[in-house]
Amino acid sequence: MAIVGHALSIASLLISLAIFFYFRSLSCQRITLHKNLFCSYVLNSALTIMYLAGVVNDPELVRRNPVGCKVLHFFHMYMFGCTYFWMLCEGIYLHTLIVVAVFAEEQHLHWYYLLGWGFPLVPASIHAVARKTYFDDNCWMSAETQLLYAIHGPIVAALLVNLFFLLNIIRVLVTKLRDTHRAESNMYMKAVRATLILVPLLGIQFVILPWRPENRLAGEVYEYVMHVLMHYQGLLVATIFCFFNGEVQAALKRQWMQYKMQWGQRRKDHCSMRSTSYTATSITEVPAFMYHHDCNSEHLNGRHTDDSELVALKTGETYA
Amino acid sequence: MELRSGADPRRNALLCLVLVVSHCVSVLGCGPHYQHAIEEFCLAKFKLDMHELDQRHWCNWEDTVELYGELTNCTYLVAVKMGCFWPNQLVDEFFIHVHRHYFHDCSLSGRLLRDPPNRILGPFIVVPILVTLLMTALVVWRSKRSEGIV
Numbered sequence: 001m002a003i004v005g006h007a008l009s010i011a012s013l014l015i016s017l018a019i020f021f022y023f024r025s026l027s028c029q030r031i032t033l034h035k036n037l038f039c040s041y042v043l044n045s046a047l048t049i050m051y052l053a054g055v056v057n058d059p060e061l062v063r064r065n066p067v068g069c070k071v072l073h074f075f076h077m078y079m080f081g082c083t084y085f086w087m088l089c090e091g092i093y094l095h096t097l098i099v100v101a102v103f104a105e106e107q108h109l110h111w112y113y114l115l116g117w118g119f120p121l122v123p124a125s126i127h128a129v130a131r132k133t134y135f136d137d138n139c140w141m142s143a144e145t146q147l148l149y150a151i152h153g154p155i156v157a158a159l160l161v162n163l164f165f166l167l168n169i170i171r172v173l174v175t176k177l178r179d180t181h182r183a184e185s186n187m188y189m190k191a192v193r194a195t196l197i198l199v200p201l202l203g204i205q206f207v208i209l210p211w212r213p214e215n216r217l218a219g220e221v222y223e224y225v226m227h228v229l230m231h232y233q234g235l236l237v238a239t240i241f242c243f244f245n246g247e248v249q250a251a252l253k254r255q256w257m258q259y260k261m262q263w264g265q266r267r268k269d270h271c272s273m274r275s276t277s278y279t280a281t282s283i284t285e286v287p288a289f290m291y292h293h294d295c296n297s298e299h300l301n302g303r304h305t306d307d308s309e310l311v312a313l314k315t316g317e318t319y320a
Numbered sequence: 321m322e323l324r325s326g327a328d329p330r331r332n333a334l335l336c337l338v339l340v341v342s343h344c345v346s347v348l349g350c351g352p353h354y355q356h357a358i359e360e361f362c363l364a365k366f367k368l369d370m371h372e373l374d375q376r377h378w379c380n381w382e383d384t385v386e387l388y389g390e391l392t393n394c395t396y397l398v399a400v401k402m403g404c405f406w407p408n409q410l411v412d413e414f415f416i417h418v419h420r421h422y423f424h425d426c427s428l429s430g431r432l433l434r435d436p437p438n439r440i441l442g443p444f445i446v447v448p449i450l451v452t453l454l455m456t457a458l459v460v461w462r463s464k465r466s467e468g469i470v
Contacts, residue, residue: 088456096463111459119455123448130444134436146435149445154452161456 002231003052006045009234013038013045016242023251029107030191033093034241036116037086041234044079048231051076055139062138069139074128077151081120083233084155087202089116090195091162098188099172123154152206159203166196194240201236205229350404357402358414362394370422379426391418 017038020031055061055069062069089112096107127150135145169192205226213219242248369387370378377383395414399406435441 092460092463096460100464107463111462115455115459122451126444126448134440135433137433146441147444150448153445153449157449157452158456161453
């Protein structure tokens with residue numbers, strides 16, 4: 001059943017990645033971070049499926065205890081860390097964008113790549129060394145050992161730091177920026193809201209994991225909730241960051257309208273009624289939902305009218 | 321040559337006779353009777369004791385070392401009483417059977433696996449957490465610095 005969750009997650013994440021890569025207009029630095037986050041979730045789900053199907057369901061392999069299954073476990077733990085550290089990168093990026101330097105977007109992403117892809121090797125390696133030295137069971141399958149906290153500890157720390165950053169952003173947006181930069185703060189509030197919904201969802205499994213209720217019905221509910229939280233994470237992330245994103249929805253609607261009109265145009269050309277084509281093309285020029293963008297709209301290359309507020313920001317208006 | 325060839329068959333015959341006699345003795349004393357004896361006296365008690373012990377602890381050396389020692393001693397005493405040489409092939413097979421039944425899924429590196437003591441476990445958990453916090457602080461500081469130009 002866990003495999004179903006992960007397979008669904010992979011499917012939805014691949015669709016989201018396709019959307020992000022296809023619609024060039026959407027791309028900005030935050031979307032780049034989303035793409036990396038989705039990649040890490042895809043790899044995490046793929047490795048989890050490999051581990052569950054290949055190792056956990058195969059007692060003969062566990063009995064033989066080849067080195068390969070420990071290597072697979074190591075990479076599984078590494079990707080598990082990657083997903084949480086990319087969420088932390090998203091939080092740090094938003095924090096730097098909003099709290100530290102107001103809404104100016106050109107950050108160097110090298111350090112984020114290092115934190116997201118490179119750093120999770122550290123807890124995974126420490127766990128591997130400790131496991132090999134002190135608790136070397138077959139294929140490292142046992143979950144009874146406290147050495148697993150060498151991985152879960154940093155992940156919980158990353159989630160707590162992320163939560164702290166996001167709450168700080170909310171505080172700044174609500175108190176300091178409300179009066180001076182209303183449109184921007186509305187815009188970024190939506191970005192922060194998405195991340196703020198996800199972080200507790202991802203973290204709650206660590207909080208309630210030790211507390212399985214004794215009651216039979218509550219126990220069933222607990223198992224069900226934990227199962228969803230643990231194995232459908234990719235689906236949740238793809239839904240909240242991509243499918244529920246206003247700008248993505250606008251881009252998809254525009255594309256759909258274009259396709260419809262192309263088909264309609266072809267039919268009408270075939271019927272040789274060309275006058276309708278001029279009215280059809282003008283619809284695509286409508287600027288879409290300026291205040292629902294998550295990325296800085298100046299990257300959308302002047303499809304929008306009147307960004308006077310943003311222009312005022314750009315001309316050096318700073319704030320303490 | 322003729323003398324030697326004459327002596328050899330007699331020596332061979334004597335050797336064969338000695339072997340057959342000793343084999344008969346061992347078969348009579350240390351064959352199925354011995355096996356039956358150790359199963360009835362030693363294995364039954366061992367089985368009872370191991371069943372009292374929880375199955376999860378069968379791989380725990382501290383819990384089973386006494387029972388195992390008793391079993392070994394018991395087979396030795398029975399062998400002595402019956403005049404058998406100890407250890408012998410039947411005892412080996414007996415213990416292989418016991419291992420296959422009770423200790424077949426214990427890990428190779430030691431019996432039951434256990435976490436290291438807290439003074440070793442602690443650093444293994446605290447160090448990654450500290451390194452994580454340090455790395456996060458580093459990334460925040462660097463992104464703040466690179467964001468100098470507005």
